[in-house]
Amino acid sequence: MSLQFSVLASGSTGNAIFVETEEHSFLVDAGLSGKQMEGLFQHIGRDIGKLSGILVTHEHSDHIKGVGILARKYNLPIYANEKTWLAMDGLIGQVPVDQRFHFDMETVKTFGSLDIESFGVSHDAADPMFYVFHHNGKKLVLITDTGYVSDRMKGLISNAEAYVFESNHDVQMLRMGRYPWNIKRRILSDVGHVSNEDAALAMSEVAGDRTKSFYLAHLSQDNNIKDLARMSVTQTLESRGIIVGEQFDLYDTDPKVPTILTAV
Template sequence: MSLHFSVLASGSTGNAIFVETEDHSFLVDAGLSGKQMEALFAKIDRDMGKLSGLLVTHEHSDHIKGIGVLARKYKLPIYANSKTWTAMDHLIGEIPLDQKFTFDMETVKSFGSLDIESFGVSHDAAEPMFYVFHHNGKKLVLITDTGYVSDRMKGIISNAEMYVFESNHDVQMLRMGRYPWSIKQRILSDVGHVSNEDAALAMSEVVGEKTKRIYLAHLSADNNMKDLAKMSVTQTLQVRGHIVGEQFELYDTDPKIPTVLTAV
């Protein structure tokens, strides 16, 4: 069995990604209510009770809203780094000690044939990090919630078969939109979110001959649109010498509708 994944939900209202191999499965973040998460699992025909654990990226509510209730209901292990545990402990309710595990940044944990690599990103959270899943020589990269993509990050995520990549906002829509200037500054900062164009510039430096699919994630409901994001990313990639539809495919994600469970 291959490595499979589905972006269950992606956006400012909640984020969650499901990843499975033949012997283990993980939920990366659970930023929706327990009931909503169960409904999303039903849509991909998977049983939440069979999860091997919950992986946390950072403590913002759109990533941890359902973590506590799901962990308690299904007795699931939770993995997060120490600073994230400190920041989210009071937000997710009481968790039994035997379900609390530390997953340090810049380390690898192995679960059978699956190796999960953590790496730091630049976001206004305690110690935000995302994950690369390695299985049978193939690589799935999850990277959202970062103000920029550093050379260090690019080295870690380069030439993966699949990417779930942040494409948060169109800069012009954000600048002209209804958000207070302080919020706009935060989003545009190095600890905010990457724009469509900046995401594409980073993609152009990390995609390789193995790359098959890129999923545009964490799109802002107020400052972006699916078609605009795909057009902007496609155009920027083309300028940098990458042809969408020939070298790899580009997909969008949704706050409420899971992507099709796909083999890496």
């Protein structure tokens, strides 16, 4: 078996990504209820109880809502950095000490033939970080919840086979929408979320000869729609000389329906 993944849920209402190899499987975030998470696993034909652990990116509720529930019910290890653990205190309930593990930022943890690399992002959380999965020469990058993609991030995530990449909002929809200005300002800031156009610009710089796919993720339910995100990203990429469908493919993600379990 190769490195496989499914974006179980992605959006303002909850986020969760499943990643597996022949030896190990991980859930990255669990931002939905325990019951919803169980339904998503049934959808892809996988058993939550067989997970090697839950990797937490940051403490916002759309990423940790079901973390404590699943960990207690299925006796799962939870991995997060120290500041995120402190920020999660009181938000995920009591977790036994033997299920609490530290995964420091800018480090690599090895599980058999799978290396998981953590890296920092720019978001208004305690110490937000995302992950790169390395397995048998293949590379899967997960990066959402960042206000921008720095040169440091680009260097670390470049030339992966597959990306789950934030394309959170259309700037015009956000500016004209119902959100109060302080929320708009937060989303547009360097510690907010990446827009469709900025996502495409970053994608054009990190894609390489190995790159096969980008999954547009964490779309705002109020300030974006799938067709608009895909169109905006495609047009911006074309302005940089990249033709979608030739160099790589674009895929949608959904707040409720998992993507097909796909090999990297």
